[in-house]
Amino acid sequence: MSLGPAGFNRRHGILILLWAALITVPLWLPHVGGYSALGSKILIYGLATMGLNIVFGFTGGLSFGQAAYFGIGAYGAGLTLKFIAPSTPLAIIVGTLAGGLAATILGPLVMRRRGIYFAMITIAIGQLFYFVVVRWNNVTGGEDGLAGFERQPIHLGGYTLPLDQTRFYYLVLLCFTLGVILMRVLLHSPLGHTWVAIRENRRRMEFLGVRTDLYVWASFAIAGLITALAGTLNAMLFNFTSPQDLHWILSGDFVMMIVLGGMRNFWGPLLGTAIFVIAQDYLSSVTGNWMTFIGLIFVGIVLLFPKGLLGMVDRGARPA
Amino acid sequence: MQLLFFNVFNGLLQGVFYALMALGLALILSLSSVINMAHGGFLIVGAYLAFTLTPYLGFWGALVVGPLLAGVFGLIVEQTLVRWLYKRPDPLYSLLLTFGLALIIQDLTRTIWGAQGLPAAVPEALNQPLSTTLFFITGYRMVILAITAVVTIGLYLTLRYTLVGIRIRAGTRDLETVASLGVNIYKLRALNFAAGCFFAGLAGALASGILGLTPPMGDSLLMPTFVAVIVGGVGSLAGAVLGGLLIGVAAGITTTYYPAASEAVIYLIMLVVLVIRPRGLMGKESIFE
Numbered sequence: 001m002s003l004g005p006a007g008f009n010r011r012h013g014i015l016i017l018l019w020a021a022l023i024t025v026p027l028w029l030p031h032v033g034g035y036s037a038l039g040s041k042i043l044i045y046g047l048a049t050m051g052l053n054i055v056f057g058f059t060g061g062l063s064f065g066q067a068a069y070f071g072i073g074a075y076g077a078g079l080t081l082k083f084i085a086p087s088t089p090l091a092i093i094v095g096t097l098a099g100g101l102a103a104t105i106l107g108p109l110v111m112r113r114r115g116i117y118f119a120m121i122t123i124a125i126g127q128l129f130y131f132v133v134v135r136w137n138n139v140t141g142g143e144d145g146l147a148g149f150e151r152q153p154i155h156l157g158g159y160t161l162p163l164d165q166t167r168f169y170y171l172v173l174l175c176f177t178l179g180v181i182l183m184r185v186l187l188h189s190p191l192g193h194t195w196v197a198i199r200e201n202r203r204r205m206e207f208l209g210v211r212t213d214l215y216v217w218a219s220f221a222i223a224g225l226i227t228a229l230a231g232t233l234n235a236m237l238f239n240f241t242s243p244q245d246l247h248w249i250l251s252g253d254f255v256m257m258i259v260l261g262g263m264r265n266f267w268g269p270l271l272g273t274a275i276f277v278i279a280q281d282y283l284s285s286v287t288g289n290w291m292t293f294i295g296l297i298f299v300g301i302v303l304l305f306p307k308g309l310l311g312m313v314d315r316g317a318r319p320a
Numbered sequence: 321m322q323l324l325f326f327n328v329f330n331g332l333l334q335g336v337f338y339a340l341m342a343l344g345l346a347l348i349l350s351l352s353s354v355i356n357m358a359h360g361g362f363l364i365v366g367a368y369l370a371f372t373l374t375p376y377l378g379f380w381g382a383l384v385v386g387p388l389l390a391g392v393f394g395l396i397v398e399q400t401l402v403r404w405l406y407k408r409p410d411p412l413y414s415l416l417l418t419f420g421l422a423l424i425i426q427d428l429t430r431t432i433w434g435a436q437g438l439p440a441a442v443p444e445a446l447n448q449p450l451s452t453t454l455f456f457i458t459g460y461r462m463v464i465l466a467i468t469a470v471v472t473i474g475l476y477l478t479l480r481y482t483l484v485g486i487r488i489r490a491g492t493r494d495l496e497t498v499a500s501l502g503v504n505i506y507k508l509r510a511l512n513f514a515a516g517c518f519f520a521g522l523a524g525a526l527a528s529g530i531l532g533l534t535p536p537m538g539d540s541l542l543m544p545t546f547v548a549v550i551v552g553g554v555g556s557l558a559g560a561v562l563g564g565l566l567i568g569v570a571a572g573i574t575t576t577y578y579p580a581a582s583e584a585v586i587y588l589i590m591l592v593v594l595v596i597r598p599r600g601l602m603g604k605e606s607i608f609e
Contacts, residue, residue: 062412109594116355116411117554120546121594127543128587135580248543252357252419259416291427298420302413303404 018267022173026166036165037237038281040172042274044233047176049257049269051226054183056255057263058192059219060199061110062119065126066254069099069224071246072129073231075140078241081149088152088163092175092232099228100221102129107217107224114202123248130246145242146235172233179226186222187266195219253294260301262308271309324576326456331572332565333461334544336468337527339564341541342548343475344519346560349549350492351512353411354402358418359520359545360538361425366390366521367528367537368433371440379443383467383525390521395514397421402513403506422538430535440528464526471522472561475515479557488512492555544568547590553603562601 021028025039052066076095084090110121133140140146153162154171163171186192198205198212205212235241244250253276261272279297283290301308341359348356356362370386377385401421405414446460479485487508491498499505524538531537548567552559567586574585593600 062415064415109591112598116349116353119355119411119415120550120554124543124546124550124587124590128584128591131583131587135584137580249423252416255412256416256419259412289427289431291423292431295420295423295427298416298423299401302417302420303401306408306413 022176025173026169036169038277040165040169040233040237042277043169043172043176044230044237045254045257045277046270046273047179047233048227048230049254049261049273050183050266051179051223051230052254053223053258053263053266053269054186054195054226055216055219055223056258057265057268058187058199059195059216060202061122061216061220062115063110063122063220063223064119064255065122065124065248065251066223066227067246067248067250068126068129069103069227070231070234070250070254071133071241071243072102073099073228074235074241074245075133075146076228077232077235078146078149079139081152081236082146086152088154088171088236091151091236092229095232095235096225096229099231100225103224103228104217104221107220110220111213111217123251126246126248126251130243130248133246134243143243145240145244147240149235150239151236168237172237175229175233179229183226184266191215191218256298256301259306259308260297262310264307265310268308268310275309322453324573325454327572327576328569329456329461329572331569331575333464333530333568334571335565335568336464337523337541337564338544338548338568339472339561340468340519340523340526341545342552342560342564343472343557344516344523345545346549346552346555346557347488347519348513348516350555350557351488351495352402352406352414352509354405354414354418354513355411356418356516357415357542358397358421358425359516360540360542361422362390362394362517362520363524363527363538363541364429364533364535365393365425365524366518367440367524367533368429368438369521370525371438371528371533372433374441379441386525387518387521390524391514391518394517394520395510397517398510398513403510406509422542426535426538433533433535435535438533440533442529460529464530467522467526471519475557484508484511544571544586547586549600551590551593551600553600555604556600556602559600559602566601 022043026036029036029039048066048070052063055061055063073095076098077091078095080091080094081087084094106125109125110118113121134143136142151163151168153160155161161167187195194205194210194215198210198215202212231241231245234245257272257276258269259272260276261270262268276297280290280294283293287293305311341363344362345356345359348354348359366387366389369389370382373382373385376382401417402414405417442460446463447458449455450457450459450462477485479489487498487503491503491505491508491512495505498508523541527537527541544567545564548563549560550563551567552561552563567589570589571582571586575582597603
């Protein structure tokens, strides 16, 4: 894993380009056929998949029910705006904490599991929240989804900032950046190195006396927290949220986005998400059978490019 | 009281479908280490094929041939797609592959047969209630219970006493040793996968007479099936049946007292079981941990 100075520079160069591109999205996206909500959506889903990748790609836990925490964040934000107080920051905080709390409470049920068992239990637990939302009509709006709330202007010391589509994108970018900083700090800390070690050889870590279950728990909880943050933003992007935001189909899509981009790479999920969301957006506009094409993408990636796009470029398993 | 009995019986029927699905899922899971997310897809294949064939083969003929074709379809899928993933130890890939298949099957079903529900006809003679007080027990419902009992016992006897069955059971414990003893495990897994899909197809063909035929019906039965397998214990076929029946009846009872929670209750049961018995009711320590 020796990085020559040239490789190091190239890496920095790509990162600078990436951030420059993200900051200028509202300027160039409309010229290449996109719309500004699409940029926000990619960044939001990207934050969700990068958060999921903490437990999935870096700790090695096949979490297949992540949409639950995305949805809890979304409903947490929506219900806060609708019933508690018309405040965007409060909605973000409440939704994020709700999702993080749910993952923290449920973590002990999965933290000792591995492989297939981990996947099955996380899928099934995710569906619990789906049915709670679908059936608790009078609060959540049931199958029709939760509407009737709107993101509110942000008050900054006497100055009011209305959140139009472009300003909202920058709010998303701000949250995304905070999430990225948090994840990178964690992944470069001893905690993050322990996660990767657990992924590589869990039994050896146990023989070394490491309580691996507690580390998996922490990983699961933090992944849930970050995914929930993305969920709150998603609810406010559309001023609407529906049970589909907690459905296991979305969980599967999240995992596919990560695998598509490369799960061993810090930025892989963002790349995979961008491609997946754009492909879905395009396919659903040109064909009624877009689900078949998405399914074919799944099958094709699994059979032909299991390491994902960035996985083919760099072989190392280093965080960022 | 009668309402309770009515709901328990309905729950039992639901549980039978879960149990059939869970049996197929558990078969594939324990021998091939594949979580078949397309299991609901094989269910709708069996159900729709049985529906389409009924005018030609009659009700009983379609009930046999539809699930068998689902099994054949499963065999084709296994031979062309799933097979390539056996050498990858990470269960992630088979999960994603079958997930993609599930999307494709559901979408194509919608294209071929339409998004609207189709009425699956049950012969008039079977639709009569057996008694006036217990109006909800029709001949067809008893047939479902009987067929399920027969195939479940048949599967048990096959696994217990036939050579193929013994090989499958041995393979779930230690596939490498079975292979080194000269058994062609590729054929064994293919056969086993097809059998699992047959059970899904049978669940679909039987369920369509009660639940009707819609493309998402496989989806809605898939998740309770997962719960059935987890509650019963991953790796245990008896546990899969027990888990399916248990959550079906529990959902039925809940419907009597608090209908809104009838779906959530099965997930709550799962959480309780996971806390008390982390390996499920009949699960043993296994390769999945």
